[in-house]
Structures are given as structure tokens and as C-alpha cells.
Amino acid sequence: MTEPTHQPFGVDATLRALLADILGLGDERAAALTADSGLFGALPEFDSMAVATVLTEMEDRLGIIIDDDEIDGEIFETYGNLLAFSLRKVNG
Secondary structure: OOOOOOOHHHHHHHHHHHHHHHHOOHHHHHHOOOOOOEOEOOEOOOOHHHHHHHHHHHHHHHOOOOOHHHOOHHHHOEHHHHHHHHHHHHHO
8 A cells, every 4th residue: 555645736646646547548648637527427437347446546545444425426527526535535
């Protein structure tokens, strides 16, 4: 497990790397994600199987625990939503 970071840039960079790895986006596509970039339903790579993997990797790479009742579809609508959720979890 990597050392968790509590800085917004560190969480952003970690989340982008995680999406690049899991979804096979590549570094350039991951770096180009904006707060309004659609994820689930917008990226063909981001399907229901990817959601479970992304959540598991977020826990591992960010050093957080995500409870089932914290997850809803809104989190995966945009990159901004996913980043905001990640920052809330990291900064507890």
C-alpha cells in the first residue's frame, strides 16, 4: 500500500493515476479530466465492474475505508464528484 497523502494535489494525482491504471486511459487522458468530465456512463471503460475496482484501489492508495452506505451513483457522475468524495474521506 502506498503512503496516503492528505494534500489536495496528492489526492488528485493519486486519483488520476488510479483511473489511468484501472480504466486503461493512459496518463494523457487521465490528466485531461476536468471537474465536469463524465465518468460512469460517459467513459465506456468505466462500467459496473470498474466501479468495484476503483473503490478498492481508492481504499488502498488513499488509505481510506469506504462503507457501502456512502456510495451512490452521484459520486461517479463526474471526475469532480469523485475527487470531492475522495478529499472528504482523506481529510475525514
